[in-house]
Amino acid sequence: MSRIAVLGTGNVGQTIAGKLADVGHEVKTGTRSDGTYAEAAAFGEIVVNATAGAASLEALEAAGSENLAGKTLWDIANPLDFSQGMPPTLTVSNDDSLGEQIQRAHPDANVVKALNTITAALMVEPALLGEETNLFICGNEKSAKAEVIQILETFGWLSGDIVDVGDITAARGTEAYLLLWIRLMGVLDTPTFNIKIVRAGD
């Protein structure tokens, strides 16, 4: 079991922090209002970014590169801009991503992007869907990805359903998928869905 920092106490942060504690980790949350980003990050052997995407770079700057160095920095945020109403746009996309921005800002952290493609409730209870679906994971460090996958397994995800899409530049794909996800949420009238990859010969 590990000491894990969860930055952000919105829906995602609360859900992840609660589940991490449930499965036995020692969890400390950090928030902007309490000024506890750095304290939490210093505590964590693993740091989870569950802040809103638009606030993530600032939150992680407050957390401090020195408190993230050498650690797995699990990024769940999406760079969504709701300032113009619905549907939101992405503050960064196409040839860059929030995952990469975070990696560049904290070069000694091992950024792993995972769980950003589903709603909070599903993140910690994939069985809600009654069928196996897929998650995407990316990041530059294999060992950091393995660490996140191990935690995801304790959440109920099967490692065979977690697709490693490559280095952190693959976040361009998993973040841009949000533009489709948002449309689907609208027409399906629920955020509680995910996708399953089907390939020939499966």
Place this chain on the structure above:
Amino acid sequence: MSRIAVLGTGNVGQTIAGKLADVGHEVKTGTRSDGTYAEAAAFGEIVVNATAGAASLEALEAAGSENLAGKTLWDIANPLDFSQGMPPTLTVSNDDSLGEQIQRAHPDANVVKALNTITAALMVEPALLGEETNLFICGNEKSAKAEVIQILETFGWLSGDIVDVGDITAARGTEAYLLLWIRLMGVLDTPTFNIKIVRAGD
């Protein structure tokens, strides 16, 4: 059965034109090299844009707004820019899309975006996957979407698996998904895959 123009004779154009002919339509293809975009578009009651995304606006300008007016303009293209190598970027995305650019350039056409999220072979033979998967369709005119769905059914798609994601602005989502699709193609080592939406209670 209809008279259908297929603009573009690359892999997608050839595949679609062949299948449309197989299921009984009268098909005329248009190419840039032969200068036959306008001729084909004038012939078609339905016009399919199967040109490369980077060339679509020019091809449709050559086809002529007058030859597209009042018709269903079925857009299969993706705005992919391969000029900087792999992975490609999108020439338009986030708050705009190729589908919308085409609709703006030809306001009297009824643009329907569909089939742009899968590889050519699957477009006309969904059973290759051995399992039901989902397609996305969008456009401003319900009747034009219905026309495309009817053709898709003759290709083997089940109407229940075709998700209407809304008006043509939803192309922002289905085109941006390509950024994920390309990564998946790389790690799955095949373009012959698709996604299935799974929601709670299904």
